[in-house]
Amino acid sequence: MSTVMAKAPAVETPFLRLARDFARSRTALAGLAVLVLIVLAALLARWVVPQDPYDLAQLDILDSMLAPGSLGGGGWTYWLGTDDQGRDMLSAIVFGLRTSLLVGVVATLIALAVGVAVGLLAAYAGDRVDGLVMRLVDIQLSFPAILIALILLALLGKGVDKVIVALAAVQWAYYARTIRGSALVERRKEYIEAAQCLALPHGRIMMRHLLPNCLPPLIVVATVQVAHAIALEATLSFLGVGVPVTQPSLGMLIASGYQYMLSGDYWVSLFPGLALLVTIVAINLVGDRLRDVLNPRLNH
Amino acid sequence: MTEPLLRVDGLKTHFLTRAGTVKAVDGVDLRLDRGEILGLVGESGSGKSVTGQSILGLVDPPGRVVGGRVLFRGEDLVGAGEKRLRAIRGRRIAMIFQDPMMTLNPVLSIGTQMVEAVQAHETVSRAEAWERSRRALARVGIASPDERLASYPHQFSGGMRQRVAIAIALLHSPDLIIADEPTTALDVTIQAQILFEVQKLCRETGTALIWVTHDLAVVSALADRVAVMYAGRVVETGTVAEIIGNPRHPYTRGLLESVPSRNRRGVPLRSIPGMTPSVLDLPEGCAFRPRCDRSTGACTAMPELMGDREDRAWRCWNPVGAEARGDAA
Amino acid sequence: MLVFILRRLAQSAVVVMAMSVLVFAGIFAIGNPIDVLISPEADEFERAAAIARLGLDKPMHEQFIRFVDSALGGDLGTSFVHGVPALGLVLQRFPATLELALCAMLVAVVLGIPLGLWAGLKPDSLAGRVIMTGSILGFSLPTFWVGMMLIMAFAVTLGWLPAGGRGETASLFGVPWSFLTADGLTHLILPAVNLALFKLSLVIRLARAGTREVALQDYVKFARAKGLAPSRVVGVHILKNIMIPVVTVLGLELGSVIAFSVVTESVFAWPGMGKLLIDSILQLDRPVVIAYLLVTVLLFVVINLIVDLVYSLLDPRIRLGGGRA
Numbered sequence: 001m002s003t004v005m006a007k008a009p010a011v012e013t014p015f016l017r018l019a020r021d022f023a024r025s026r027t028a029l030a031g032l033a034v035l036v037l038i039v040l041a042a043l044l045a046r047w048v049v050p051q052d053p054y055d056l057a058q059l060d061i062l063d064s065m066l067a068p069g070s071l072g073g074g075g076w077t078y079w080l081g082t083d084d085q086g087r088d089m090l091s092a093i094v095f096g097l098r099t100s101l102l103v104g105v106v107a108t109l110i111a112l113a114v115g116v117a118v119g120l121l122a123a124y125a126g127d128r129v130d131g132l133v134m135r136l137v138d139i140q141l142s143f144p145a146i147l148i149a150l151i152l153l154a155l156l157g158k159g160v161d162k163v164i165v166a167l168a169a170v171q172w173a174y175y176a177r178t179i180r181g182s183a184l185v186e187r188r189k190e191y192i193e194a195a196q197c198l199a200l201p202h203g204r205i206m207m208r209h210l211l212p213n214c215l216p217p218l219i220v221v222a223t224v225q226v227a228h229a230i231a232l233e234a235t236l237s238f239l240g241v242g243v244p245v246t247q248p249s250l251g252m253l254i255a256s257g258y259q260y261m262l263s264g265d266y267w268v269s270l271f272p273g274l275a276l277l278v279t280i281v282a283i284n285l286v287g288d289r290l291r292d293v294l295n296p297r298l299n300h
Numbered sequence: 301m302t303e304p305l306l307r308v309d310g311l312k313t314h315f316l317t318r319a320g321t322v323k324a325v326d327g328v329d330l331r332l333d334r335g336e337i338l339g340l341v342g343e344s345g346s347g348k349s350v351t352g353q354s355i356l357g358l359v360d361p362p363g364r365v366v367g368g369r370v371l372f373r374g375e376d377l378v379g380a381g382e383k384r385l386r387a388i389r390g391r392r393i394a395m396i397f398q399d400p401m402m403t404l405n406p407v408l409s410i411g412t413q414m415v416e417a418v419q420a421h422e423t424v425s426r427a428e429a430w431e432r433s434r435r436a437l438a439r440v441g442i443a444s445p446d447e448r449l450a451s452y453p454h455q456f457s458g459g460m461r462q463r464v465a466i467a468i469a470l471l472h473s474p475d476l477i478i479a480d481e482p483t484t485a486l487d488v489t490i491q492a493q494i495l496f497e498v499q500k501l502c503r504e505t506g507t508a509l510i511w512v513t514h515d516l517a518v519v520s521a522l523a524d525r526v527a528v529m530y531a532g533r534v535v536e537t538g539t540v541a542e543i544i545g546n547p548r549h550p551y552t553r554g555l556l557e558s559v560p561s562r563n564r565r566g567v568p569l570r571s572i573p574g575m576t577p578s579v580l581d582l583p584e585g586c587a588f589r590p591r592c593d594r595s596t597g598a599c600t601a602m603p604e605l606m607g608d609r610e611d612r613a614w615r616c617w618n619p620v621g622a623e624a625r626g627d628a629a
Numbered sequence: 630m631l632v633f634i635l636r637r638l639a640q641s642a643v644v645v646m647a648m649s650v651l652v653f654a655g656i657f658a659i660g661n662p663i664d665v666l667i668s669p670e671a672d673e674f675e676r677a678a679a680i681a682r683l684g685l686d687k688p689m690h691e692q693f694i695r696f697v698d699s700a701l702g703g704d705l706g707t708s709f710v711h712g713v714p715a716l717g718l719v720l721q722r723f724p725a726t727l728e729l730a731l732c733a734m735l736v737a738v739v740l741g742i743p744l745g746l747w748a749g750l751k752p753d754s755l756a757g758r759v760i761m762t763g764s765i766l767g768f769s770l771p772t773f774w775v776g777m778m779l780i781m782a783f784a785v786t787l788g789w790l791p792a793g794g795r796g797e798t799a800s801l802f803g804v805p806w807s808f809l810t811a812d813g814l815t816h817l818i819l820p821a822v823n824l825a826l827f828k829l830s831l832v833i834r835l836a837r838a839g840t841r842e843v844a845l846q847d848y849v850k851f852a853r854a855k856g857l858a859p860s861r862v863v864g865v866h867i868l869k870n871i872m873i874p875v876v877t878v879l880g881l882e883l884g885s886v887i888a889f890s891v892v893t894e895s896v897f898a899w900p901g902m903g904k905l906l907i908d909s910i911l912q913l914d915r916p917v918v919i920a921y922l923l924v925t926v927l928l929f930v931v932i933n934l935i936v937d938l939v940y941s942l943l944d945p946r947i948r949l950g951g952g953r954a
Contacts, residue, residue: 146888146891235892277774
């Protein structure tokens, strides 16, 4: 028996194995490539687009509502057209992408931190604490995210920071539930018992022993949730309760182009929409693949 | 010799997976006469269950029968269309599966599952089908069958469910029942009861039976003949007496020596060294070679079935007892 | 069974209470409707009169007691903007939303289950892949954007369907419905499809995952071994098993469809509760927001209860086995 076991495959770090499994899906790789491009464009926004869309000095009102491909007064071509203030749509989209990604990622990180803390604590403490926290989670999850976010924003008012708070408040419960689920399973395993026998501090057991073993499902949920957060932010901004006009996200751009769309000037709304779509699909493709790769039960 | 009820020739069922082709069944030959009980023995992964399912064309993708013939009453089932197979399944050849907890649909009542089995092959009224189901349940020893027909599987014990499965198999008085380890998941006492009853029912109705199992002791109590499988092939076949009393393949002998028996008191039990090989990575030639204490250079070539009769054969270059008898045990 | 229902009812009452406290506290603490409702040019006297009339000068707990007391009597206050009872306003808009939500669910189920079954039975076929790709898109596309595209395509460019509104309605039980008239139906199609898209993707995924899992079960193989026709194996043995999770999730999702109708109603100018909610939020019309929330919470509670009952009817293990773990 032992001789057979010794013939295990050559040493390979878990990360390398994951990367290789991940790369086996070409759609997921394409999604990842697109995502990297999008993130780079958003990070380097100022250097990759022709104008700063919110520097009024750079706008030329004479160039307003130009169709895609038009030549502007400044001598360059507006590949995606301009809006009613003569703003280059390509620049506006890249900057909007920045706001959307910022909101989505930061909200997800905050929610992740809160959810993990609460979920781990519940699972580790067990009994009463667990019951109470999970009841709270259940109640929150029984209400649709959009409803809770709407109400919160109705109370908080507009603003990037407020949208982030609302989105984090909506999401934390998912993570709490996810990590509690896996932590409960892990908790019963011998290595936790061993750590407890060594009288390690509770905090250390939770962070160094429990948490790393509960990460895979969390990573998957978090990836997909970033896409959800971005879509939700866009929706809220579209409904007029999201980010302010001074710092428009993709959803805001789409909403402000809506009126022109019905009269045939499609580009003001269509291109931000496509950018939003591509971003969300790319994240979802990566998330889907991660789930397949990280969940050995589904690998056949 | 007359034409047998079932004759399997060189049956090959392969699973085309991403990791490679798994040759779960790779050239199996079997024959079975009317009313005969055959024990198909092998350890897990030997391909015995897949053989049973291949006969009825029930292998799920990515598995596929890629070669050989299954002659049932002279008709080749491998080439038969789905429609023809459907007419045979349940009516001519019935199947019983391993885990009675899993073979009955949890959300349909027993009555529904039996009535549909009757009506799949005969145009009869629901009342008539119900009556037939009732009688079938009574025949396998289930009390108050009316009440039972209205029940759902989770209300039954494992042994009862397996009786229901047997009753379903018997509904159309088939020519052949393929039973895939039907007692493995049951308690030992229930096992014995079920075993006894299946044997009795088959004898009464003249139904032939293929009993797939890993348990030689069960087979010796039940079967007329035995076929031993290893790594997708039949390595030895013969009557129960021949297999038990005079095994020729070293693997068969190994199996026998690992079973406790009253007749060999005081002789230490022996296990077969090594593990069942991965079907993805079978050794060249005889698959048992790496674990065999009799292997020689000849074993790198796949031995053909050899023996005196078609139904007494073994697949070994150096069969047990070729020199002096009784050396090992 | 009765104990089960009673216990569920008690639980639900607690949820409703908790929600009303939270909502009230939240709105009291942060919003300030006075600034919105009373014109800046009004003099001190007019302000004070308005505040007294609306009860905004009382301490918080008194306002709350007053609120609960009248809520139990069905009075959730008067809309600041419309000057009519808030609850009546919400309820009056409810049928339009319900109609839209149910139509969307119908679309999701009628299309989603067959598509999901197909994709689950033949996961590697072209059709299976197309269905799955479609469902990924359905998950990814924000509802409002799809709605806009639908209007763009079918109303503006092709001119086949109207872009918004309820169209002509006919009365049934004293309530106007769009689906009873041909004109109303044409108005219903686009919003219903828009609202259904997300749930359709969900149903496809659930049905597909369920089918893939159930199709591998021994009881399916046993059913085939009995000689049953594929239509019966799929239509009864597989379908009935995948229906359990689908119905559960769908029932629970009816609430979220009603919530999401906020978006669809805004895009298609559908005069339901959702549009009312957005308008009220933007106008800080506090009583209407509260009335909407309480009606929705109540709705959710009722829906969850019904789902539990239907669930137990579908799954004999629960129906007959008594309690659940």
